[in-house]
Amino acid sequence: MNSTAATAQMHAEVLVIGSGAGGATTAAVLAQAGFDVLIVEEGEWIEQGSVVPFSLQQMDFQYRAGGVTVALGLPSIAYTEGRCAGGGTEINSGLYRRPPEDLLQRWATDFCINDLRPEEVMSIANEVEQVISVSLVPGPPSAPSDVLRRGAERLGWQNSEIPRWMKYASGDASSGQRQSMTRTYLPQAASHGARLVTGCRIDQLQMADGKATRATTTLGDGRHGTIDFRHVFVCGGAIQSPALLQRSRIAGYIGRSLAVHPTVKLTARFADELNVPGDVPVHQVKEFAPDLSFGGSASQPGLVALALSDQWRTFSRAITDWRRMSIYYAAITSEGRGRVRAVRGLRDPIVTYALTRRDRALLGSGLSRLALLMLEAGADEVYPSFRGAPVVRNRRDLATMQSTFSAAKASVMTVHLCSTVPMGEDTRRCGANSFGRVHDTTNVWVNDASLLPTAPGVNPQGTVMALAIRNARRFAATERPRG
């Protein structure tokens, strides 16, 4: 799919803001239904393979703010967002989880979401899995992935390989081609006539009596422009979507309930070389799910140095062994909540997040259990990412680690952001209705991770895509294309 250059004045029947998991699927469904669709993406189109995956170079090209984004709090939580054609789907680990059926049921009840039928969502998930080629790695897992399997099995903990949206050209893991949005739903949208404009940011929606008629834009060269439309789908992700609505003075329950999966990390060193710089482990340990999940992270040498940096004085000597090291995480389902606030005069929103006491304790116990798992898998040294952390070589060190850990000293981060415009009919806690239309507006829809009422406790992209397709289909069934 080729993106077209943005111009100062553009028109569309349906404007889709953002081309990530939510935006690309929305555009594909609506274009197929005959709507004239314009997708506007702030980032650029970066061809897969033209940047090294999980590198600083990739962060320069495909991450918002080069990956240096933070939710303020005690501790602050570093988060990352994609900013390129395809959004987060281009840079993420590609680990696919189906929407949890029991959670859908709970969301429907707790947030008064009409017609949220798990069987419908599961059937959409089936379609999505075909389109993005969800599959297991052919052949044996990579060595860093096998560490998770081995450690969990020794402890009798539940673990499994998580399928990914990948196509494997040959029989080995390294031949995988990520089936992100630039490979799947964006070309599908284009084949039905949708246009994609990259390097163009939507600054604001102009509103009159609950109706949006025009968007103001900033083009790549700094010039400003406008886009006229009949309907708008805001799919900028869980931070940018609420910020755009707030900048457009749309009131309601927007940006008040950011939910994330806070994550703490450690680096483990083994006797043999195992580091795979360009990929991530595909096993996850779900023994303590949904409260706690363990998995593996990207482990480029630069990221290993970063993971050791909190306790550099004692950990730095290990950096020369980076080929024998890999990074792992413990992620929690948090009870805490954050806020996204657009402030007049500031280009970017202020993001805050408050962990609860239970969240902090869970991060500590998660890190301890993960370190134990590493020892069981044969790690000779474990380096937890918090200030003052000891090197963990045995169970005695583990006890020391437990007693010195505090979340305030840890490098907490997250890549799963959601719930800033929760969907449902309860306007006291939902920003959009049961199908994503923003309450008190007539033609403004949100259709991305913002809609998830809570953090799902699993990798969220599958859920984001299935819900976005459900909502877009409902729209197509109730609105007629002009054409």
Next chain:
Amino acid sequence: MPSASRLRRLDTIVGPFADLLLTADLPQLPDARRAEVVEFVQRRANGVPSFTRFGLTVIALLYRGVMAAPGGRLVARFLASKSIPLLGEYPRLIRSLGYAYVWDRWPDTLPTGAAS
């Protein structure tokens, strides 16, 4: 969008401090490499979102003030070695960006900064 002159100002504030920290932490990092790392850190600092940028500028100015006083470079290094709430986030950010760049670009660098 922040104006070009404001971007330059943050460059000049962050650069000398990054250079100071890297010289202390990785004393054998060759000068040309250190200059490249400092440039990277400056670029990333310039790209941070508005509010973080505001906080970063305030703390960076504080450190610059300390560095300008007699014996200030030593004091700044001492402060950077302590994990002081809020103030400590600045050296932490500079270090994490700097180390990540060094080992991303030259993976076989020794802990002293020396090329292996």
